[in-house]
Amino acid sequence: MQIRHLQRPIYRAARLASRLETQEHSDEVERRDAVARWQQARRDGLSASAAASAVGRTRATLYRWQKRLARRSTRPHTCRKAKPHPELALTVERLRRQYPMWGKDKLAPLLWRQGFDCSVSRVGRILRKLVERGAVQSVPALRKRSKHAPRRHKRLYAVRLPRKLKGEKPGQIVQVDTVHIGLVPGKTIRHFTGYCPVARWTVGKAYNRATAASATLFLDKLKADLPFKLEGIQVDGGSEFMAEFEAACQAKDIKLYVLPPRMPQLNGGVERCNGAWRYEFYACTDLPGTVEELNPLIDEWQETYNFVRPHGALSGLTPAEYLTSRQAPASQAPSQRC
Numbered sequence: 351m352q353i354r355h356l357q358r359p360i361y362r363a364a365r366l367a368s369r370l371e372t373q374e375h376s377d378e379v380e381r382r383d384a385v386a387r388w389q390q391a392r393r394d395g396l397s398a399s400a401a402a403s404a405v406g407r408t409r410a411t412l413y414r415w416q417k418r419l420a421r422r423s424t425r426p427h428t429c430r431k432a433k434p435h436p437e438l439a440l441t442v443e444r445l446r447r448q449y450p451m452w453g454k455d456k457l458a459p460l461l462w463r464q465g466f467d468c469s470v471s472r473v474g475r476i477l478r479k480l481v482e483r484g485a486v487q488s489v490p491a492l493r494k495r496s497k498h499a500p501r502r503h504k505r506l507y508a509v510r511l512p513r514k515l516k517g518e519k520p521g522q523i524v525q526v527d528t529v530h531i532g533l534v535p536g537k538t539i540r541h542f543t544g545y546c547p548v549a550r551w552t553v554g555k556a557y558n559r560a561t562a563a564s565a566t567l568f569l570d571k572l573k574a575d576l577p578f579k580l581e582g583i584q585v586d587g588g589s590e591f592m593a594e595f596e597a598a599c600q601a602k603d604i605k606l607y608v609l610p611p612r613m614p615q616l617n618g619g620v621e622r623c624n625g626a627w628r629y630e631f632y633a634c635t636d637l638p639g640t641v642e643e644l645n646p647l648i649d650e651w652q653e654t655y656n657f658v659r660p661h662g663a664l665s666g667l668t669p670a671e672y673l674t675s676r677q678a679p680a681s682q683a684p685s686q687r688c
Contacts, residue, residue, distance in 0.1 A: 381415045388412045438466055442476045446486045507596045508606040511584060511616065520549035520673065521578040525620035526585050528560050531632055534639050542568040543627060547619035550661050550669045551576065554627060554648050556641050565595040577673060580604055586617060
């Protein structure tokens with residue numbers, strides 16, 4: 351009988367066994383197995399040469415493996431040392447001081463033009479030694495000190511958003527973000543959005559630029575338009591939420607939380623609200639050409655969002671109806687006690 355095919359689990363088990371055998375395989379295991387088979391063949395009556403032939407190794411190799419199974423290092427006892435070339439090192443240092451941002455790939459051709467016979471790797475080794483002893487500065491260090499490098503502003507009042515901190519009542523943590531909006535071809539404005547994830551209440555206003563002064567003005571509108579007390583604000587690391595904005599939050603005794611870098615999912619509520627502004631208002635409205643004419647339309651749609659638009663997360667209630675339902679039990683509590 352001839353079997354042409356086996357069941358699929360048999361092939362899977364064979365592949366798994368092959369992988370496990372490959373993982374455990376090493377030079378020491380192979381040598382130990384060869385020496386054991388060679389010694390067993392000698393105990394069975396074969397001579398050392400015949401047993402070595404049966405194992406498939408030379409007798410000298412098996413004797414050597416019998417004494418030492420581990421592979422010896424092939425590193426030479428005496429390594430070649432680089433010949434000192436003071437003139438080359440001084441020239442590399444002079445060129446690096448003249449061109450501080452150039453590395454070995456750019457300095458090596460300059461050295462070749464001056465008649466030096468050196469490789470690019472050798473120039474790199476000389477540069478590494480110069481950096482180690484402080485004769486020249488590394489390129490990353492120079493980039494950090496550059497006045498054109500992005501500056502990291504030190505936060506004077508804002509703090510990093512604590513992990514798992516969420517608002518439990520309206521106004522405890524209001525998320526604020528900005529959106530780029532193209533009013534007319536060639537003109538882009540910035541729309542500021544404030545959103546309370548608990549009450550689902552939103553406040554919006556447009557400005558020509560996203561600056562700290564604009565964010566400070568929006569803070570006044572946010573505090574005035576919210577029907578509850580504004581206790582804390584959650585923002586990303588944008589520069590518009592620094593300087594004057596941070597000072598204004600401190601003066602008004604409003605807590606300011608900053609998101610960790612590259613964590614936009616923590617601002618998910620206001621990001622979803624930005625989508626509503628973009629697709630339900632800007633995409634369906636004939637936009638004027640100036641911010642002054644646009645802001646009254648924004649106020650009208652803000653009123654629609656908070657008092658007319660049913661919200662799915664509130665079981666079809668508007669944010670205003672939801673706030674009324676939250677305040678109703680509190681107003682009825684004294685009458686129940688009486």
